[in-house]
Amino acid sequence: MTAVIEVSGLTKRYGGVAVVDGISFQVEKGEIFGLLGPNGAGKTTSVECLEGLRRRDGGEVRILGLDPGNDGHRLRQRIGVQLQETQLQEKLKVREALELYASFYPDPADWRELLGRWGLAGKADATFAKLSGGQKQRLFIALALVGNPEVVFLDELTAGLDPGARRATWDLIRAVRAQGVTVVLVSHFMDEVEELCDRVAILERGRIAALDTPSGLVDRAGGEYRVRFRPMAPLAVQSLAALPGVTAVSRHDAQVTVTGTGDFASTVTAELARRQVLVADLRIEGRSLDSAYVALTGRTMET
Amino acid sequence: MNGFSMLAFVETKLFLREKAAAIAVFGLPVALVIGFGLIPGFGDPQKGLSGQIGTEYIASISVAIVMAILGLNGVPMVIGQYRERGILRRLGVTPVRPLTLLLADLMVWAAAAIVSVALVIAVARLAYQVPAPSAAGWFVLSALLGIAALFSLGLLVAAAAPTARSAAGLGWLLFFPNMFLAGVYFPTEDMSAVMRRIGDFTPLGAALHAVRDSWMGVDPRPEYLGIMAAYAVIAGALAARFFRWQPV
Numbered sequence: 001m002t003a004v005i006e007v008s009g010l011t012k013r014y015g016g017v018a019v020v021d022g023i024s025f026q027v028e029k030g031e032i033f034g035l036l037g038p039n040g041a042g043k044t045t046s047v048e049c050l051e052g053l054r055r056r057d058g059g060e061v062r063i064l065g066l067d068p069g070n071d072g073h074r075l076r077q078r079i080g081v082q083l084q085e086t087q088l089q090e091k092l093k094v095r096e097a098l099e100l101y102a103s104f105y106p107d108p109a110d111w112r113e114l115l116g117r118w119g120l121a122g123k124a125d126a127t128f129a130k131l132s133g134g135q136k137q138r139l140f141i142a143l144a145l146v147g148n149p150e151v152v153f154l155d156e157l158t159a160g161l162d163p164g165a166r167r168a169t170w171d172l173i174r175a176v177r178a179q180g181v182t183v184v185l186v187s188h189f190m191d192e193v194e195e196l197c198d199r200v201a202i203l204e205r206g207r208i209a210a211l212d213t214p215s216g217l218v219d220r221a222g223g224e225y226r227v228r229f230r231p232m233a234p235l236a237v238q239s240l241a242a243l244p245g246v247t248a249v250s251r252h253d254a255q256v257t258v259t260g261t262g263d264f265a266s267t268v269t270a271e272l273a274r275r276q277v278l279v280a281d282l283r284i285e286g287r288s289l290d291s292a293y294v295a296l297t298g299r300t301m302e303t
Numbered sequence: 304m305n306g307f308s309m310l311a312f313v314e315t316k317l318f319l320r321e322k323a324a325a326i327a328v329f330g331l332p333v334a335l336v337i338g339f340g341l342i343p344g345f346g347d348p349q350k351g352l353s354g355q356i357g358t359e360y361i362a363s364i365s366v367a368i369v370m371a372i373l374g375l376n377g378v379p380m381v382i383g384q385y386r387e388r389g390i391l392r393r394l395g396v397t398p399v400r401p402l403t404l405l406l407a408d409l410m411v412w413a414a415a416a417i418v419s420v421a422l423v424i425a426v427a428r429l430a431y432q433v434p435a436p437s438a439a440g441w442f443v444l445s446a447l448l449g450i451a452a453l454f455s456l457g458l459l460v461a462a463a464a465p466t467a468r469s470a471a472g473l474g475w476l477l478f479f480p481n482m483f484l485a486g487v488y489f490p491t492e493d494m495s496a497v498m499r500r501i502g503d504f505t506p507l508g509a510a511l512h513a514v515r516d517s518w519m520g521v522d523p524r525p526e527y528l529g530i531m532a533a534y535a536v537i538a539g540a541l542a543a544r545f546f547r548w549q550p551v
Contacts, residue, residue, distance in 0.1 A: 051396050052396070053392065053395055053396055073398060076396060076397055076398045077398045079396075081396040083389065083392060083393055083396065085389060086388065086389030086390070086392060086393045087388035087389055087390065088388070088390060088393075089317055089385075089388075089390065091317050091320040091321070092313065092317060096313055096316070099309070100309050100310065100313050101397065103304055103305065103306055103309040104306045104309075104397045104398050104399045105397075105398060106398075143393075147397070147398075
């Protein structure tokens with residue numbers, strides 16, 4: 001594996017205040033790397049230093065071996081970027097936007113194909129002003145990909161998309177990665193990061209509070225979680241309390257709730273299987289990046 | 304097509320899609336020439352206009368209006384919007400620099416001004432037999448310097464104003480005094496000596512004088528050409544110095 005992005009000690013100050021305070025990480029080729037954190041944590045500023053849009057005050061950055069500060073022009077030919085809160089010219093048509101941006105790159109993708117893949121074929125002749133929020137967002141993702149980039153930076157990928165479109169977008173991003181493209185995702189959505197990212201850096205006040213795979217972060221956070229189910233046959237629930245990791249068992253009408261730590265959920269389901277008790281409505285609760293985030297940073301996301 | 308020519312092509316299409324702008328730049332000047340030309344006797348030399356033919360005088364005014372509308376309204380408004388909407392920022396992460404868009408736009412707008420001036424000359428000639436500018440070389444130089452001066456001033460407005468709205472407002476604030484002092488609303492021949500002198504030093508005033516003179520076949524006073532060149536260089540340099548590529 002080769003590092004496509006190498007960041008060490010990246011610092012950016014505004015008026016003497018470090019908004020990004022010495023962060024370091026590496027991203028491997030073909031990875032989907034997430035930057036997660038509340039608003040104002042320095043996520044966007046960090047990626048904008050990587051893209052060469054902002055000049056860093058300290059640290060080293062190499063993207064595809066290039067320094068965005070000195071080699072910006074060569075770098076921009078090989079990266080794709082979706083920025084937060086940008087607009088296009090109101091009367092610019094979708095096809096014109098893609099064709100225009102394709103002309104900026106030495107080896108662009110087929111913009112007609114992108115049009116279809118991102119569900120914009122029916123809107124090719126619509127002007128930017130006439131697009132819905134979701135269509136604008138998909139156009140910006142398509143524009144980030146039109147240059148056939150090796151690295152894509154996506155800032156708040158699914159902002160403004162409805163739940164169905166979010167899922168579809170995630171699938172498309174996985175398809176982009178399958179072509180060997182490295183993806184850096186800035187997000188404040190836990191589900192998105194958990195769903196897509198191979199590794200995540202949690203940013204807090206300009207520093208990396210934790211960096212791991214989503215499941216690694218969940219494991220590291222530890223803490224109790226619950227397994228709920230309805231047994232389909234009589235079950236002496238108190239016998240489950242003796243299993244390793246289980247801290248409490250309770251029963252409310254037909255529903256059994258087992259609380260525990262570590263890998264107790266597999267132990268409980270294995271025990272149920274051994275006793276040949278079928279269960280319905282099996283649910284595992286609380287074991288998510290969401291709760292891990294609270295455990296690791298000591299606070300909820302302020303979004 | 305490379306990035307610059309694609310940008311110029313797309314921006315030309317966008318310019319023509321703005322109906323109001325296209326009418327103001329191509330329709331209004333021609334309409335003025337046609338309208339005033341209908342006044343009986345306006346095709347003769349006018350005593351109150353230093354002996355200039357009335358329709359030729361109106362054609363010169365139309366040239367000045369084109370420069371003022373594009374330079375003081377079009378340039379600050381569009382560039383202000385492009386910055387505010389993040390279009391310049393978005394270009395900043397492509398291999399094409401945001402400056403390329405500004406240059407493409409300036410080229411498109413200058414071309415629009417030249418086309419409009421050519422239309423005015425053609426319509427005045429076809430409809431009212433107004434002769435084409437006699438000192439052709441001086442006329443071309445005067446018109447180009449006028450475009451450069453007013454566009455630079457527009458760029459400075461775009462650089463100084465924090466938002467698109469304030470850029471448009473500041474543009475209007477320069478537009479009316481310029482039009483007034485240049486003699487677009489009433490001829491400088493009717494102005495007091497002081498007012499006329501002040502008008503000489505406005506970019507539009509210098510442009511209109513130079514355009515009128517060269518249309519009549521008189522060499523424009525070097526002073527007017529110098530004033531226009533000074534605005535172009537100084538306002539342009541200040542704009543380049545203080546321009547912000549992204550909203551503050």
